[in-house]
Amino acid sequence: xxxxxFGETDEAEAxxxxxxxxxxxxxxxxxxxxxxEFVGQHxxxxxxxxxxxxxxxxxxxxxxxxxxxxxxxxxxxxxxxxESGMRFVPFSxxxxxxxxxxxxxxxxxxxxxxxxxxxxxFVDEIHRFNKxxxxxxxxxxxxxxILLIGATTENPSFEIVxxxxxxxxxxxxxxxxxxxxxxxxxxxxxxxxxxxxGAVTISDELLMTMAHACDxxxxxxxxxxETAASFLPEGGALDGDLLSEAMQKKQxxxxxxxxxxxxxxxxxxxxxxNSDANATVYWITRMLESGEERRFLLRRLIRMAVxxxxxxxPFALRVALDADxxxxxxxxxxxxxxxxxxxxxxxxAKKSNAIYKAYGAAKQDVEQTAAEPVPMHLRNAPTSLMKDxxxxxxxxxxHDDPDAVKEMPCLPPGLEGRDYFGSKx
Numbered sequence: 001x002x003x004x005x006f007g008e009t010d011e012a013e014a015x016x017x018x019x020x021x022x023x024x025x026x027x028x029x030x031x032x033x034x035x036x037e038f039v040g041q042h043x044x045x046x047x048x049x050x051x052x053x054x055x056x057x058x059x060x061x062x063x064x065x066x067x068x069x070x071x072x073x074x075x076x077x078x079x080x081x082x083e084s085g086m087r088f089v090p091f092s093x094x095x096x097x098x099x100x101x102x103x104x105x106x107x108x109x110x111x112x113x114x115x116x117x118x119x120x121x122f123v124d125e126i127h128r129f130n131k132x133x134x135x136x137x138x139x140x141x142x143x144x145x146i147l148l149i150g151a152t153t154e155n156p157s158f159e160i161v162x163x164x165x166x167x168x169x170x171x172x173x174x175x176x177x178x179x180x181x182x183x184x185x186x187x188x189x190x191x192x193x194x195x196x197x198g199a200v201t202i203s204d205e206l207l208m209t210m211a212h213a214c215d216x217x218x219x220x221x222x223x224x225x226e227t228a229a230s231f232l233p234e235g236g237a238l239d240g241d242l243l244s245e246a247m248q249k250k251q252x253x254x255x256x257x258x259x260x261x262x263x264x265x266x267x268x269x270x271x272x273x274n275s276d277a278n279a280t281v282y283w284i285t286r287m288l289e290s291g292e293e294r295r296f297l298l299r300r301l302i303r304m305a306v307x308x309x310x311x312x313x314p315f316a317l318r319v320a321l322d323a324d325x326x327x328x329x330x331x332x333x334x335x336x337x338x339x340x341x342x343x344x345x346x347x348x349a350k351k352s353n354a355i356y357k358a359y360g361a362a363k364q365d366v367e368q369t370a371a372e373p374v375p376m377h378l379r380n381a382p383t384s385l386m387k388d389x390x391x392x393x394x395x396x397x398x399h400d401d402p403d404a405v406k407e408m409p410c411l412p413p414g415l416e417g418r419d420y421f422g423s424k425x
Contacts, residue, residue: 027222029194030187032075034082037187039218040180041072041173050171051076055083062141062148064126064156064165067173070217073151076173077122086120086147087111093128098136105137109145119146126150127159134161141167175216182211184218185225196225199235206243213247261292265300272347273308280347281340288336298324301342312352319345358420365415372412 032038035045035052044051054061059080065073074090081088089104101123108119126134140146141164148168152159156170176184185207188195202210210228214221228238228246264287271279287297298320305320323342327335381392396404409416 025223026188026195026226027219030184030191030222032072032079035079038072038075038079039184040176041076044171044173045076050169051080055080059084059086059147060144062146062164062168063150064160064168064170065149065151065173066156066170067153068175068216069153070214070219070221071173071176072218073173074122074124077120077149077151080149081120081122084120084147086118088120088122090122091124093123093125098129098133102136105140105146109140109143112145118144120149121146122149122151124151125153127152127154127156131161134164138163138167176218177216178208178211181214181216181218181221182207185210185221188222188225196229200229200232200238201236202228202238202243206238206240209240210243210247260290264290264292265296268343269300269304269308272304272343273351275347275351277344277347280343284340284343288339294327294332294335294339297339298327298342301339301346304346307356308351308353309346309349310352310355312350316346316349354421361420365418369414372414375409375412377408378410 038045043049046052063077063080065076067073077090078088087108089108091101091104101121104119104121108121111117111119123129137146137148141148148164150160150168156165160168182204189200189202190196190198192198210224211221214224224246228243231242231246232238264283268280268283268287271283284297288294301323302317302320305316309316320342323338326338329335330338376390377392377394377396379386379391381387386392394408396408398404398408411418
């Protein structure tokens, strides 16, 4: 930021894509300087797409950039600032408090009144601010003192306050494809000014292996390349052994309380319901390898055994319960096989949601109809007085009187004939 808060915009502010030092991490050095260098997110940055259309007019609406790590949120904010000519002030909610942001917003208000210059305030990890702190942005956004661009990996519907969300446009960034990551890596390998200047080479096959290992995260991919290249101080060709050493064990991006947690358990549940054993093995393995709570998975498997299989294969519930018991006895890693085995059994089992639907319909009747007295013939009559009052009168013992099954009603009169398992439900 300029020392003269309210004077002319200085050179650094006019050009927010600043040069980085030669010893900066490769991922930082290779950050795109213009839209021509930006890879991916075609739905946002291609000609006639939303970002380009916004920049063609006067940029007034604040933005929320929602997407996985390493997909270009920070870079996109910097490029928007560069194209718009606004003063760019970046903050990270991880290391900065709302007090520091308030100072910048107050300065932005004075600057706009004095010079007409607007400030583009970029807040990375904006979901880290609580609801009350996020409310502090509202007056400055409404007056136009700042254009706010907030970046988040969390679902804005749950993490951003509604007033701020309604005053912003949410743009969704997608995970980068392996081909897009390969393009980014090739540029880093070849770039003579900021990259490795051709000193390190790697086959297309190993480059694709590297891309797949990084799950659409460009920062991870460039960091992995830099790590692998460090094993060749004089340059040369990267081989599979060196790449494996650099990669070590793949670390899966996973948040046990965020969207990925719910998306993955949804995928597992729907794969089991759809009797797809192959997809079931994949999704549950991905959750296990990501560190998902085993007790959570086992509870969900028990629920699936009742909800989606139920009467079609009552033994499925026993399998799920036994898997729970086996894991508690064995722990990891031996007990994980019991979890996977139970999931595959559920996927292969016949399916029935009759109990689930019947319970739901009966619950609705309990909530929406009168709580009628128990019919007299179904009441217990442990005393002579109760028998004299008619309790239990007319009850027929089905074991000795098979016709009672059809002739003796057991529902209250208001629900007589209700069929929770047939066409009448």
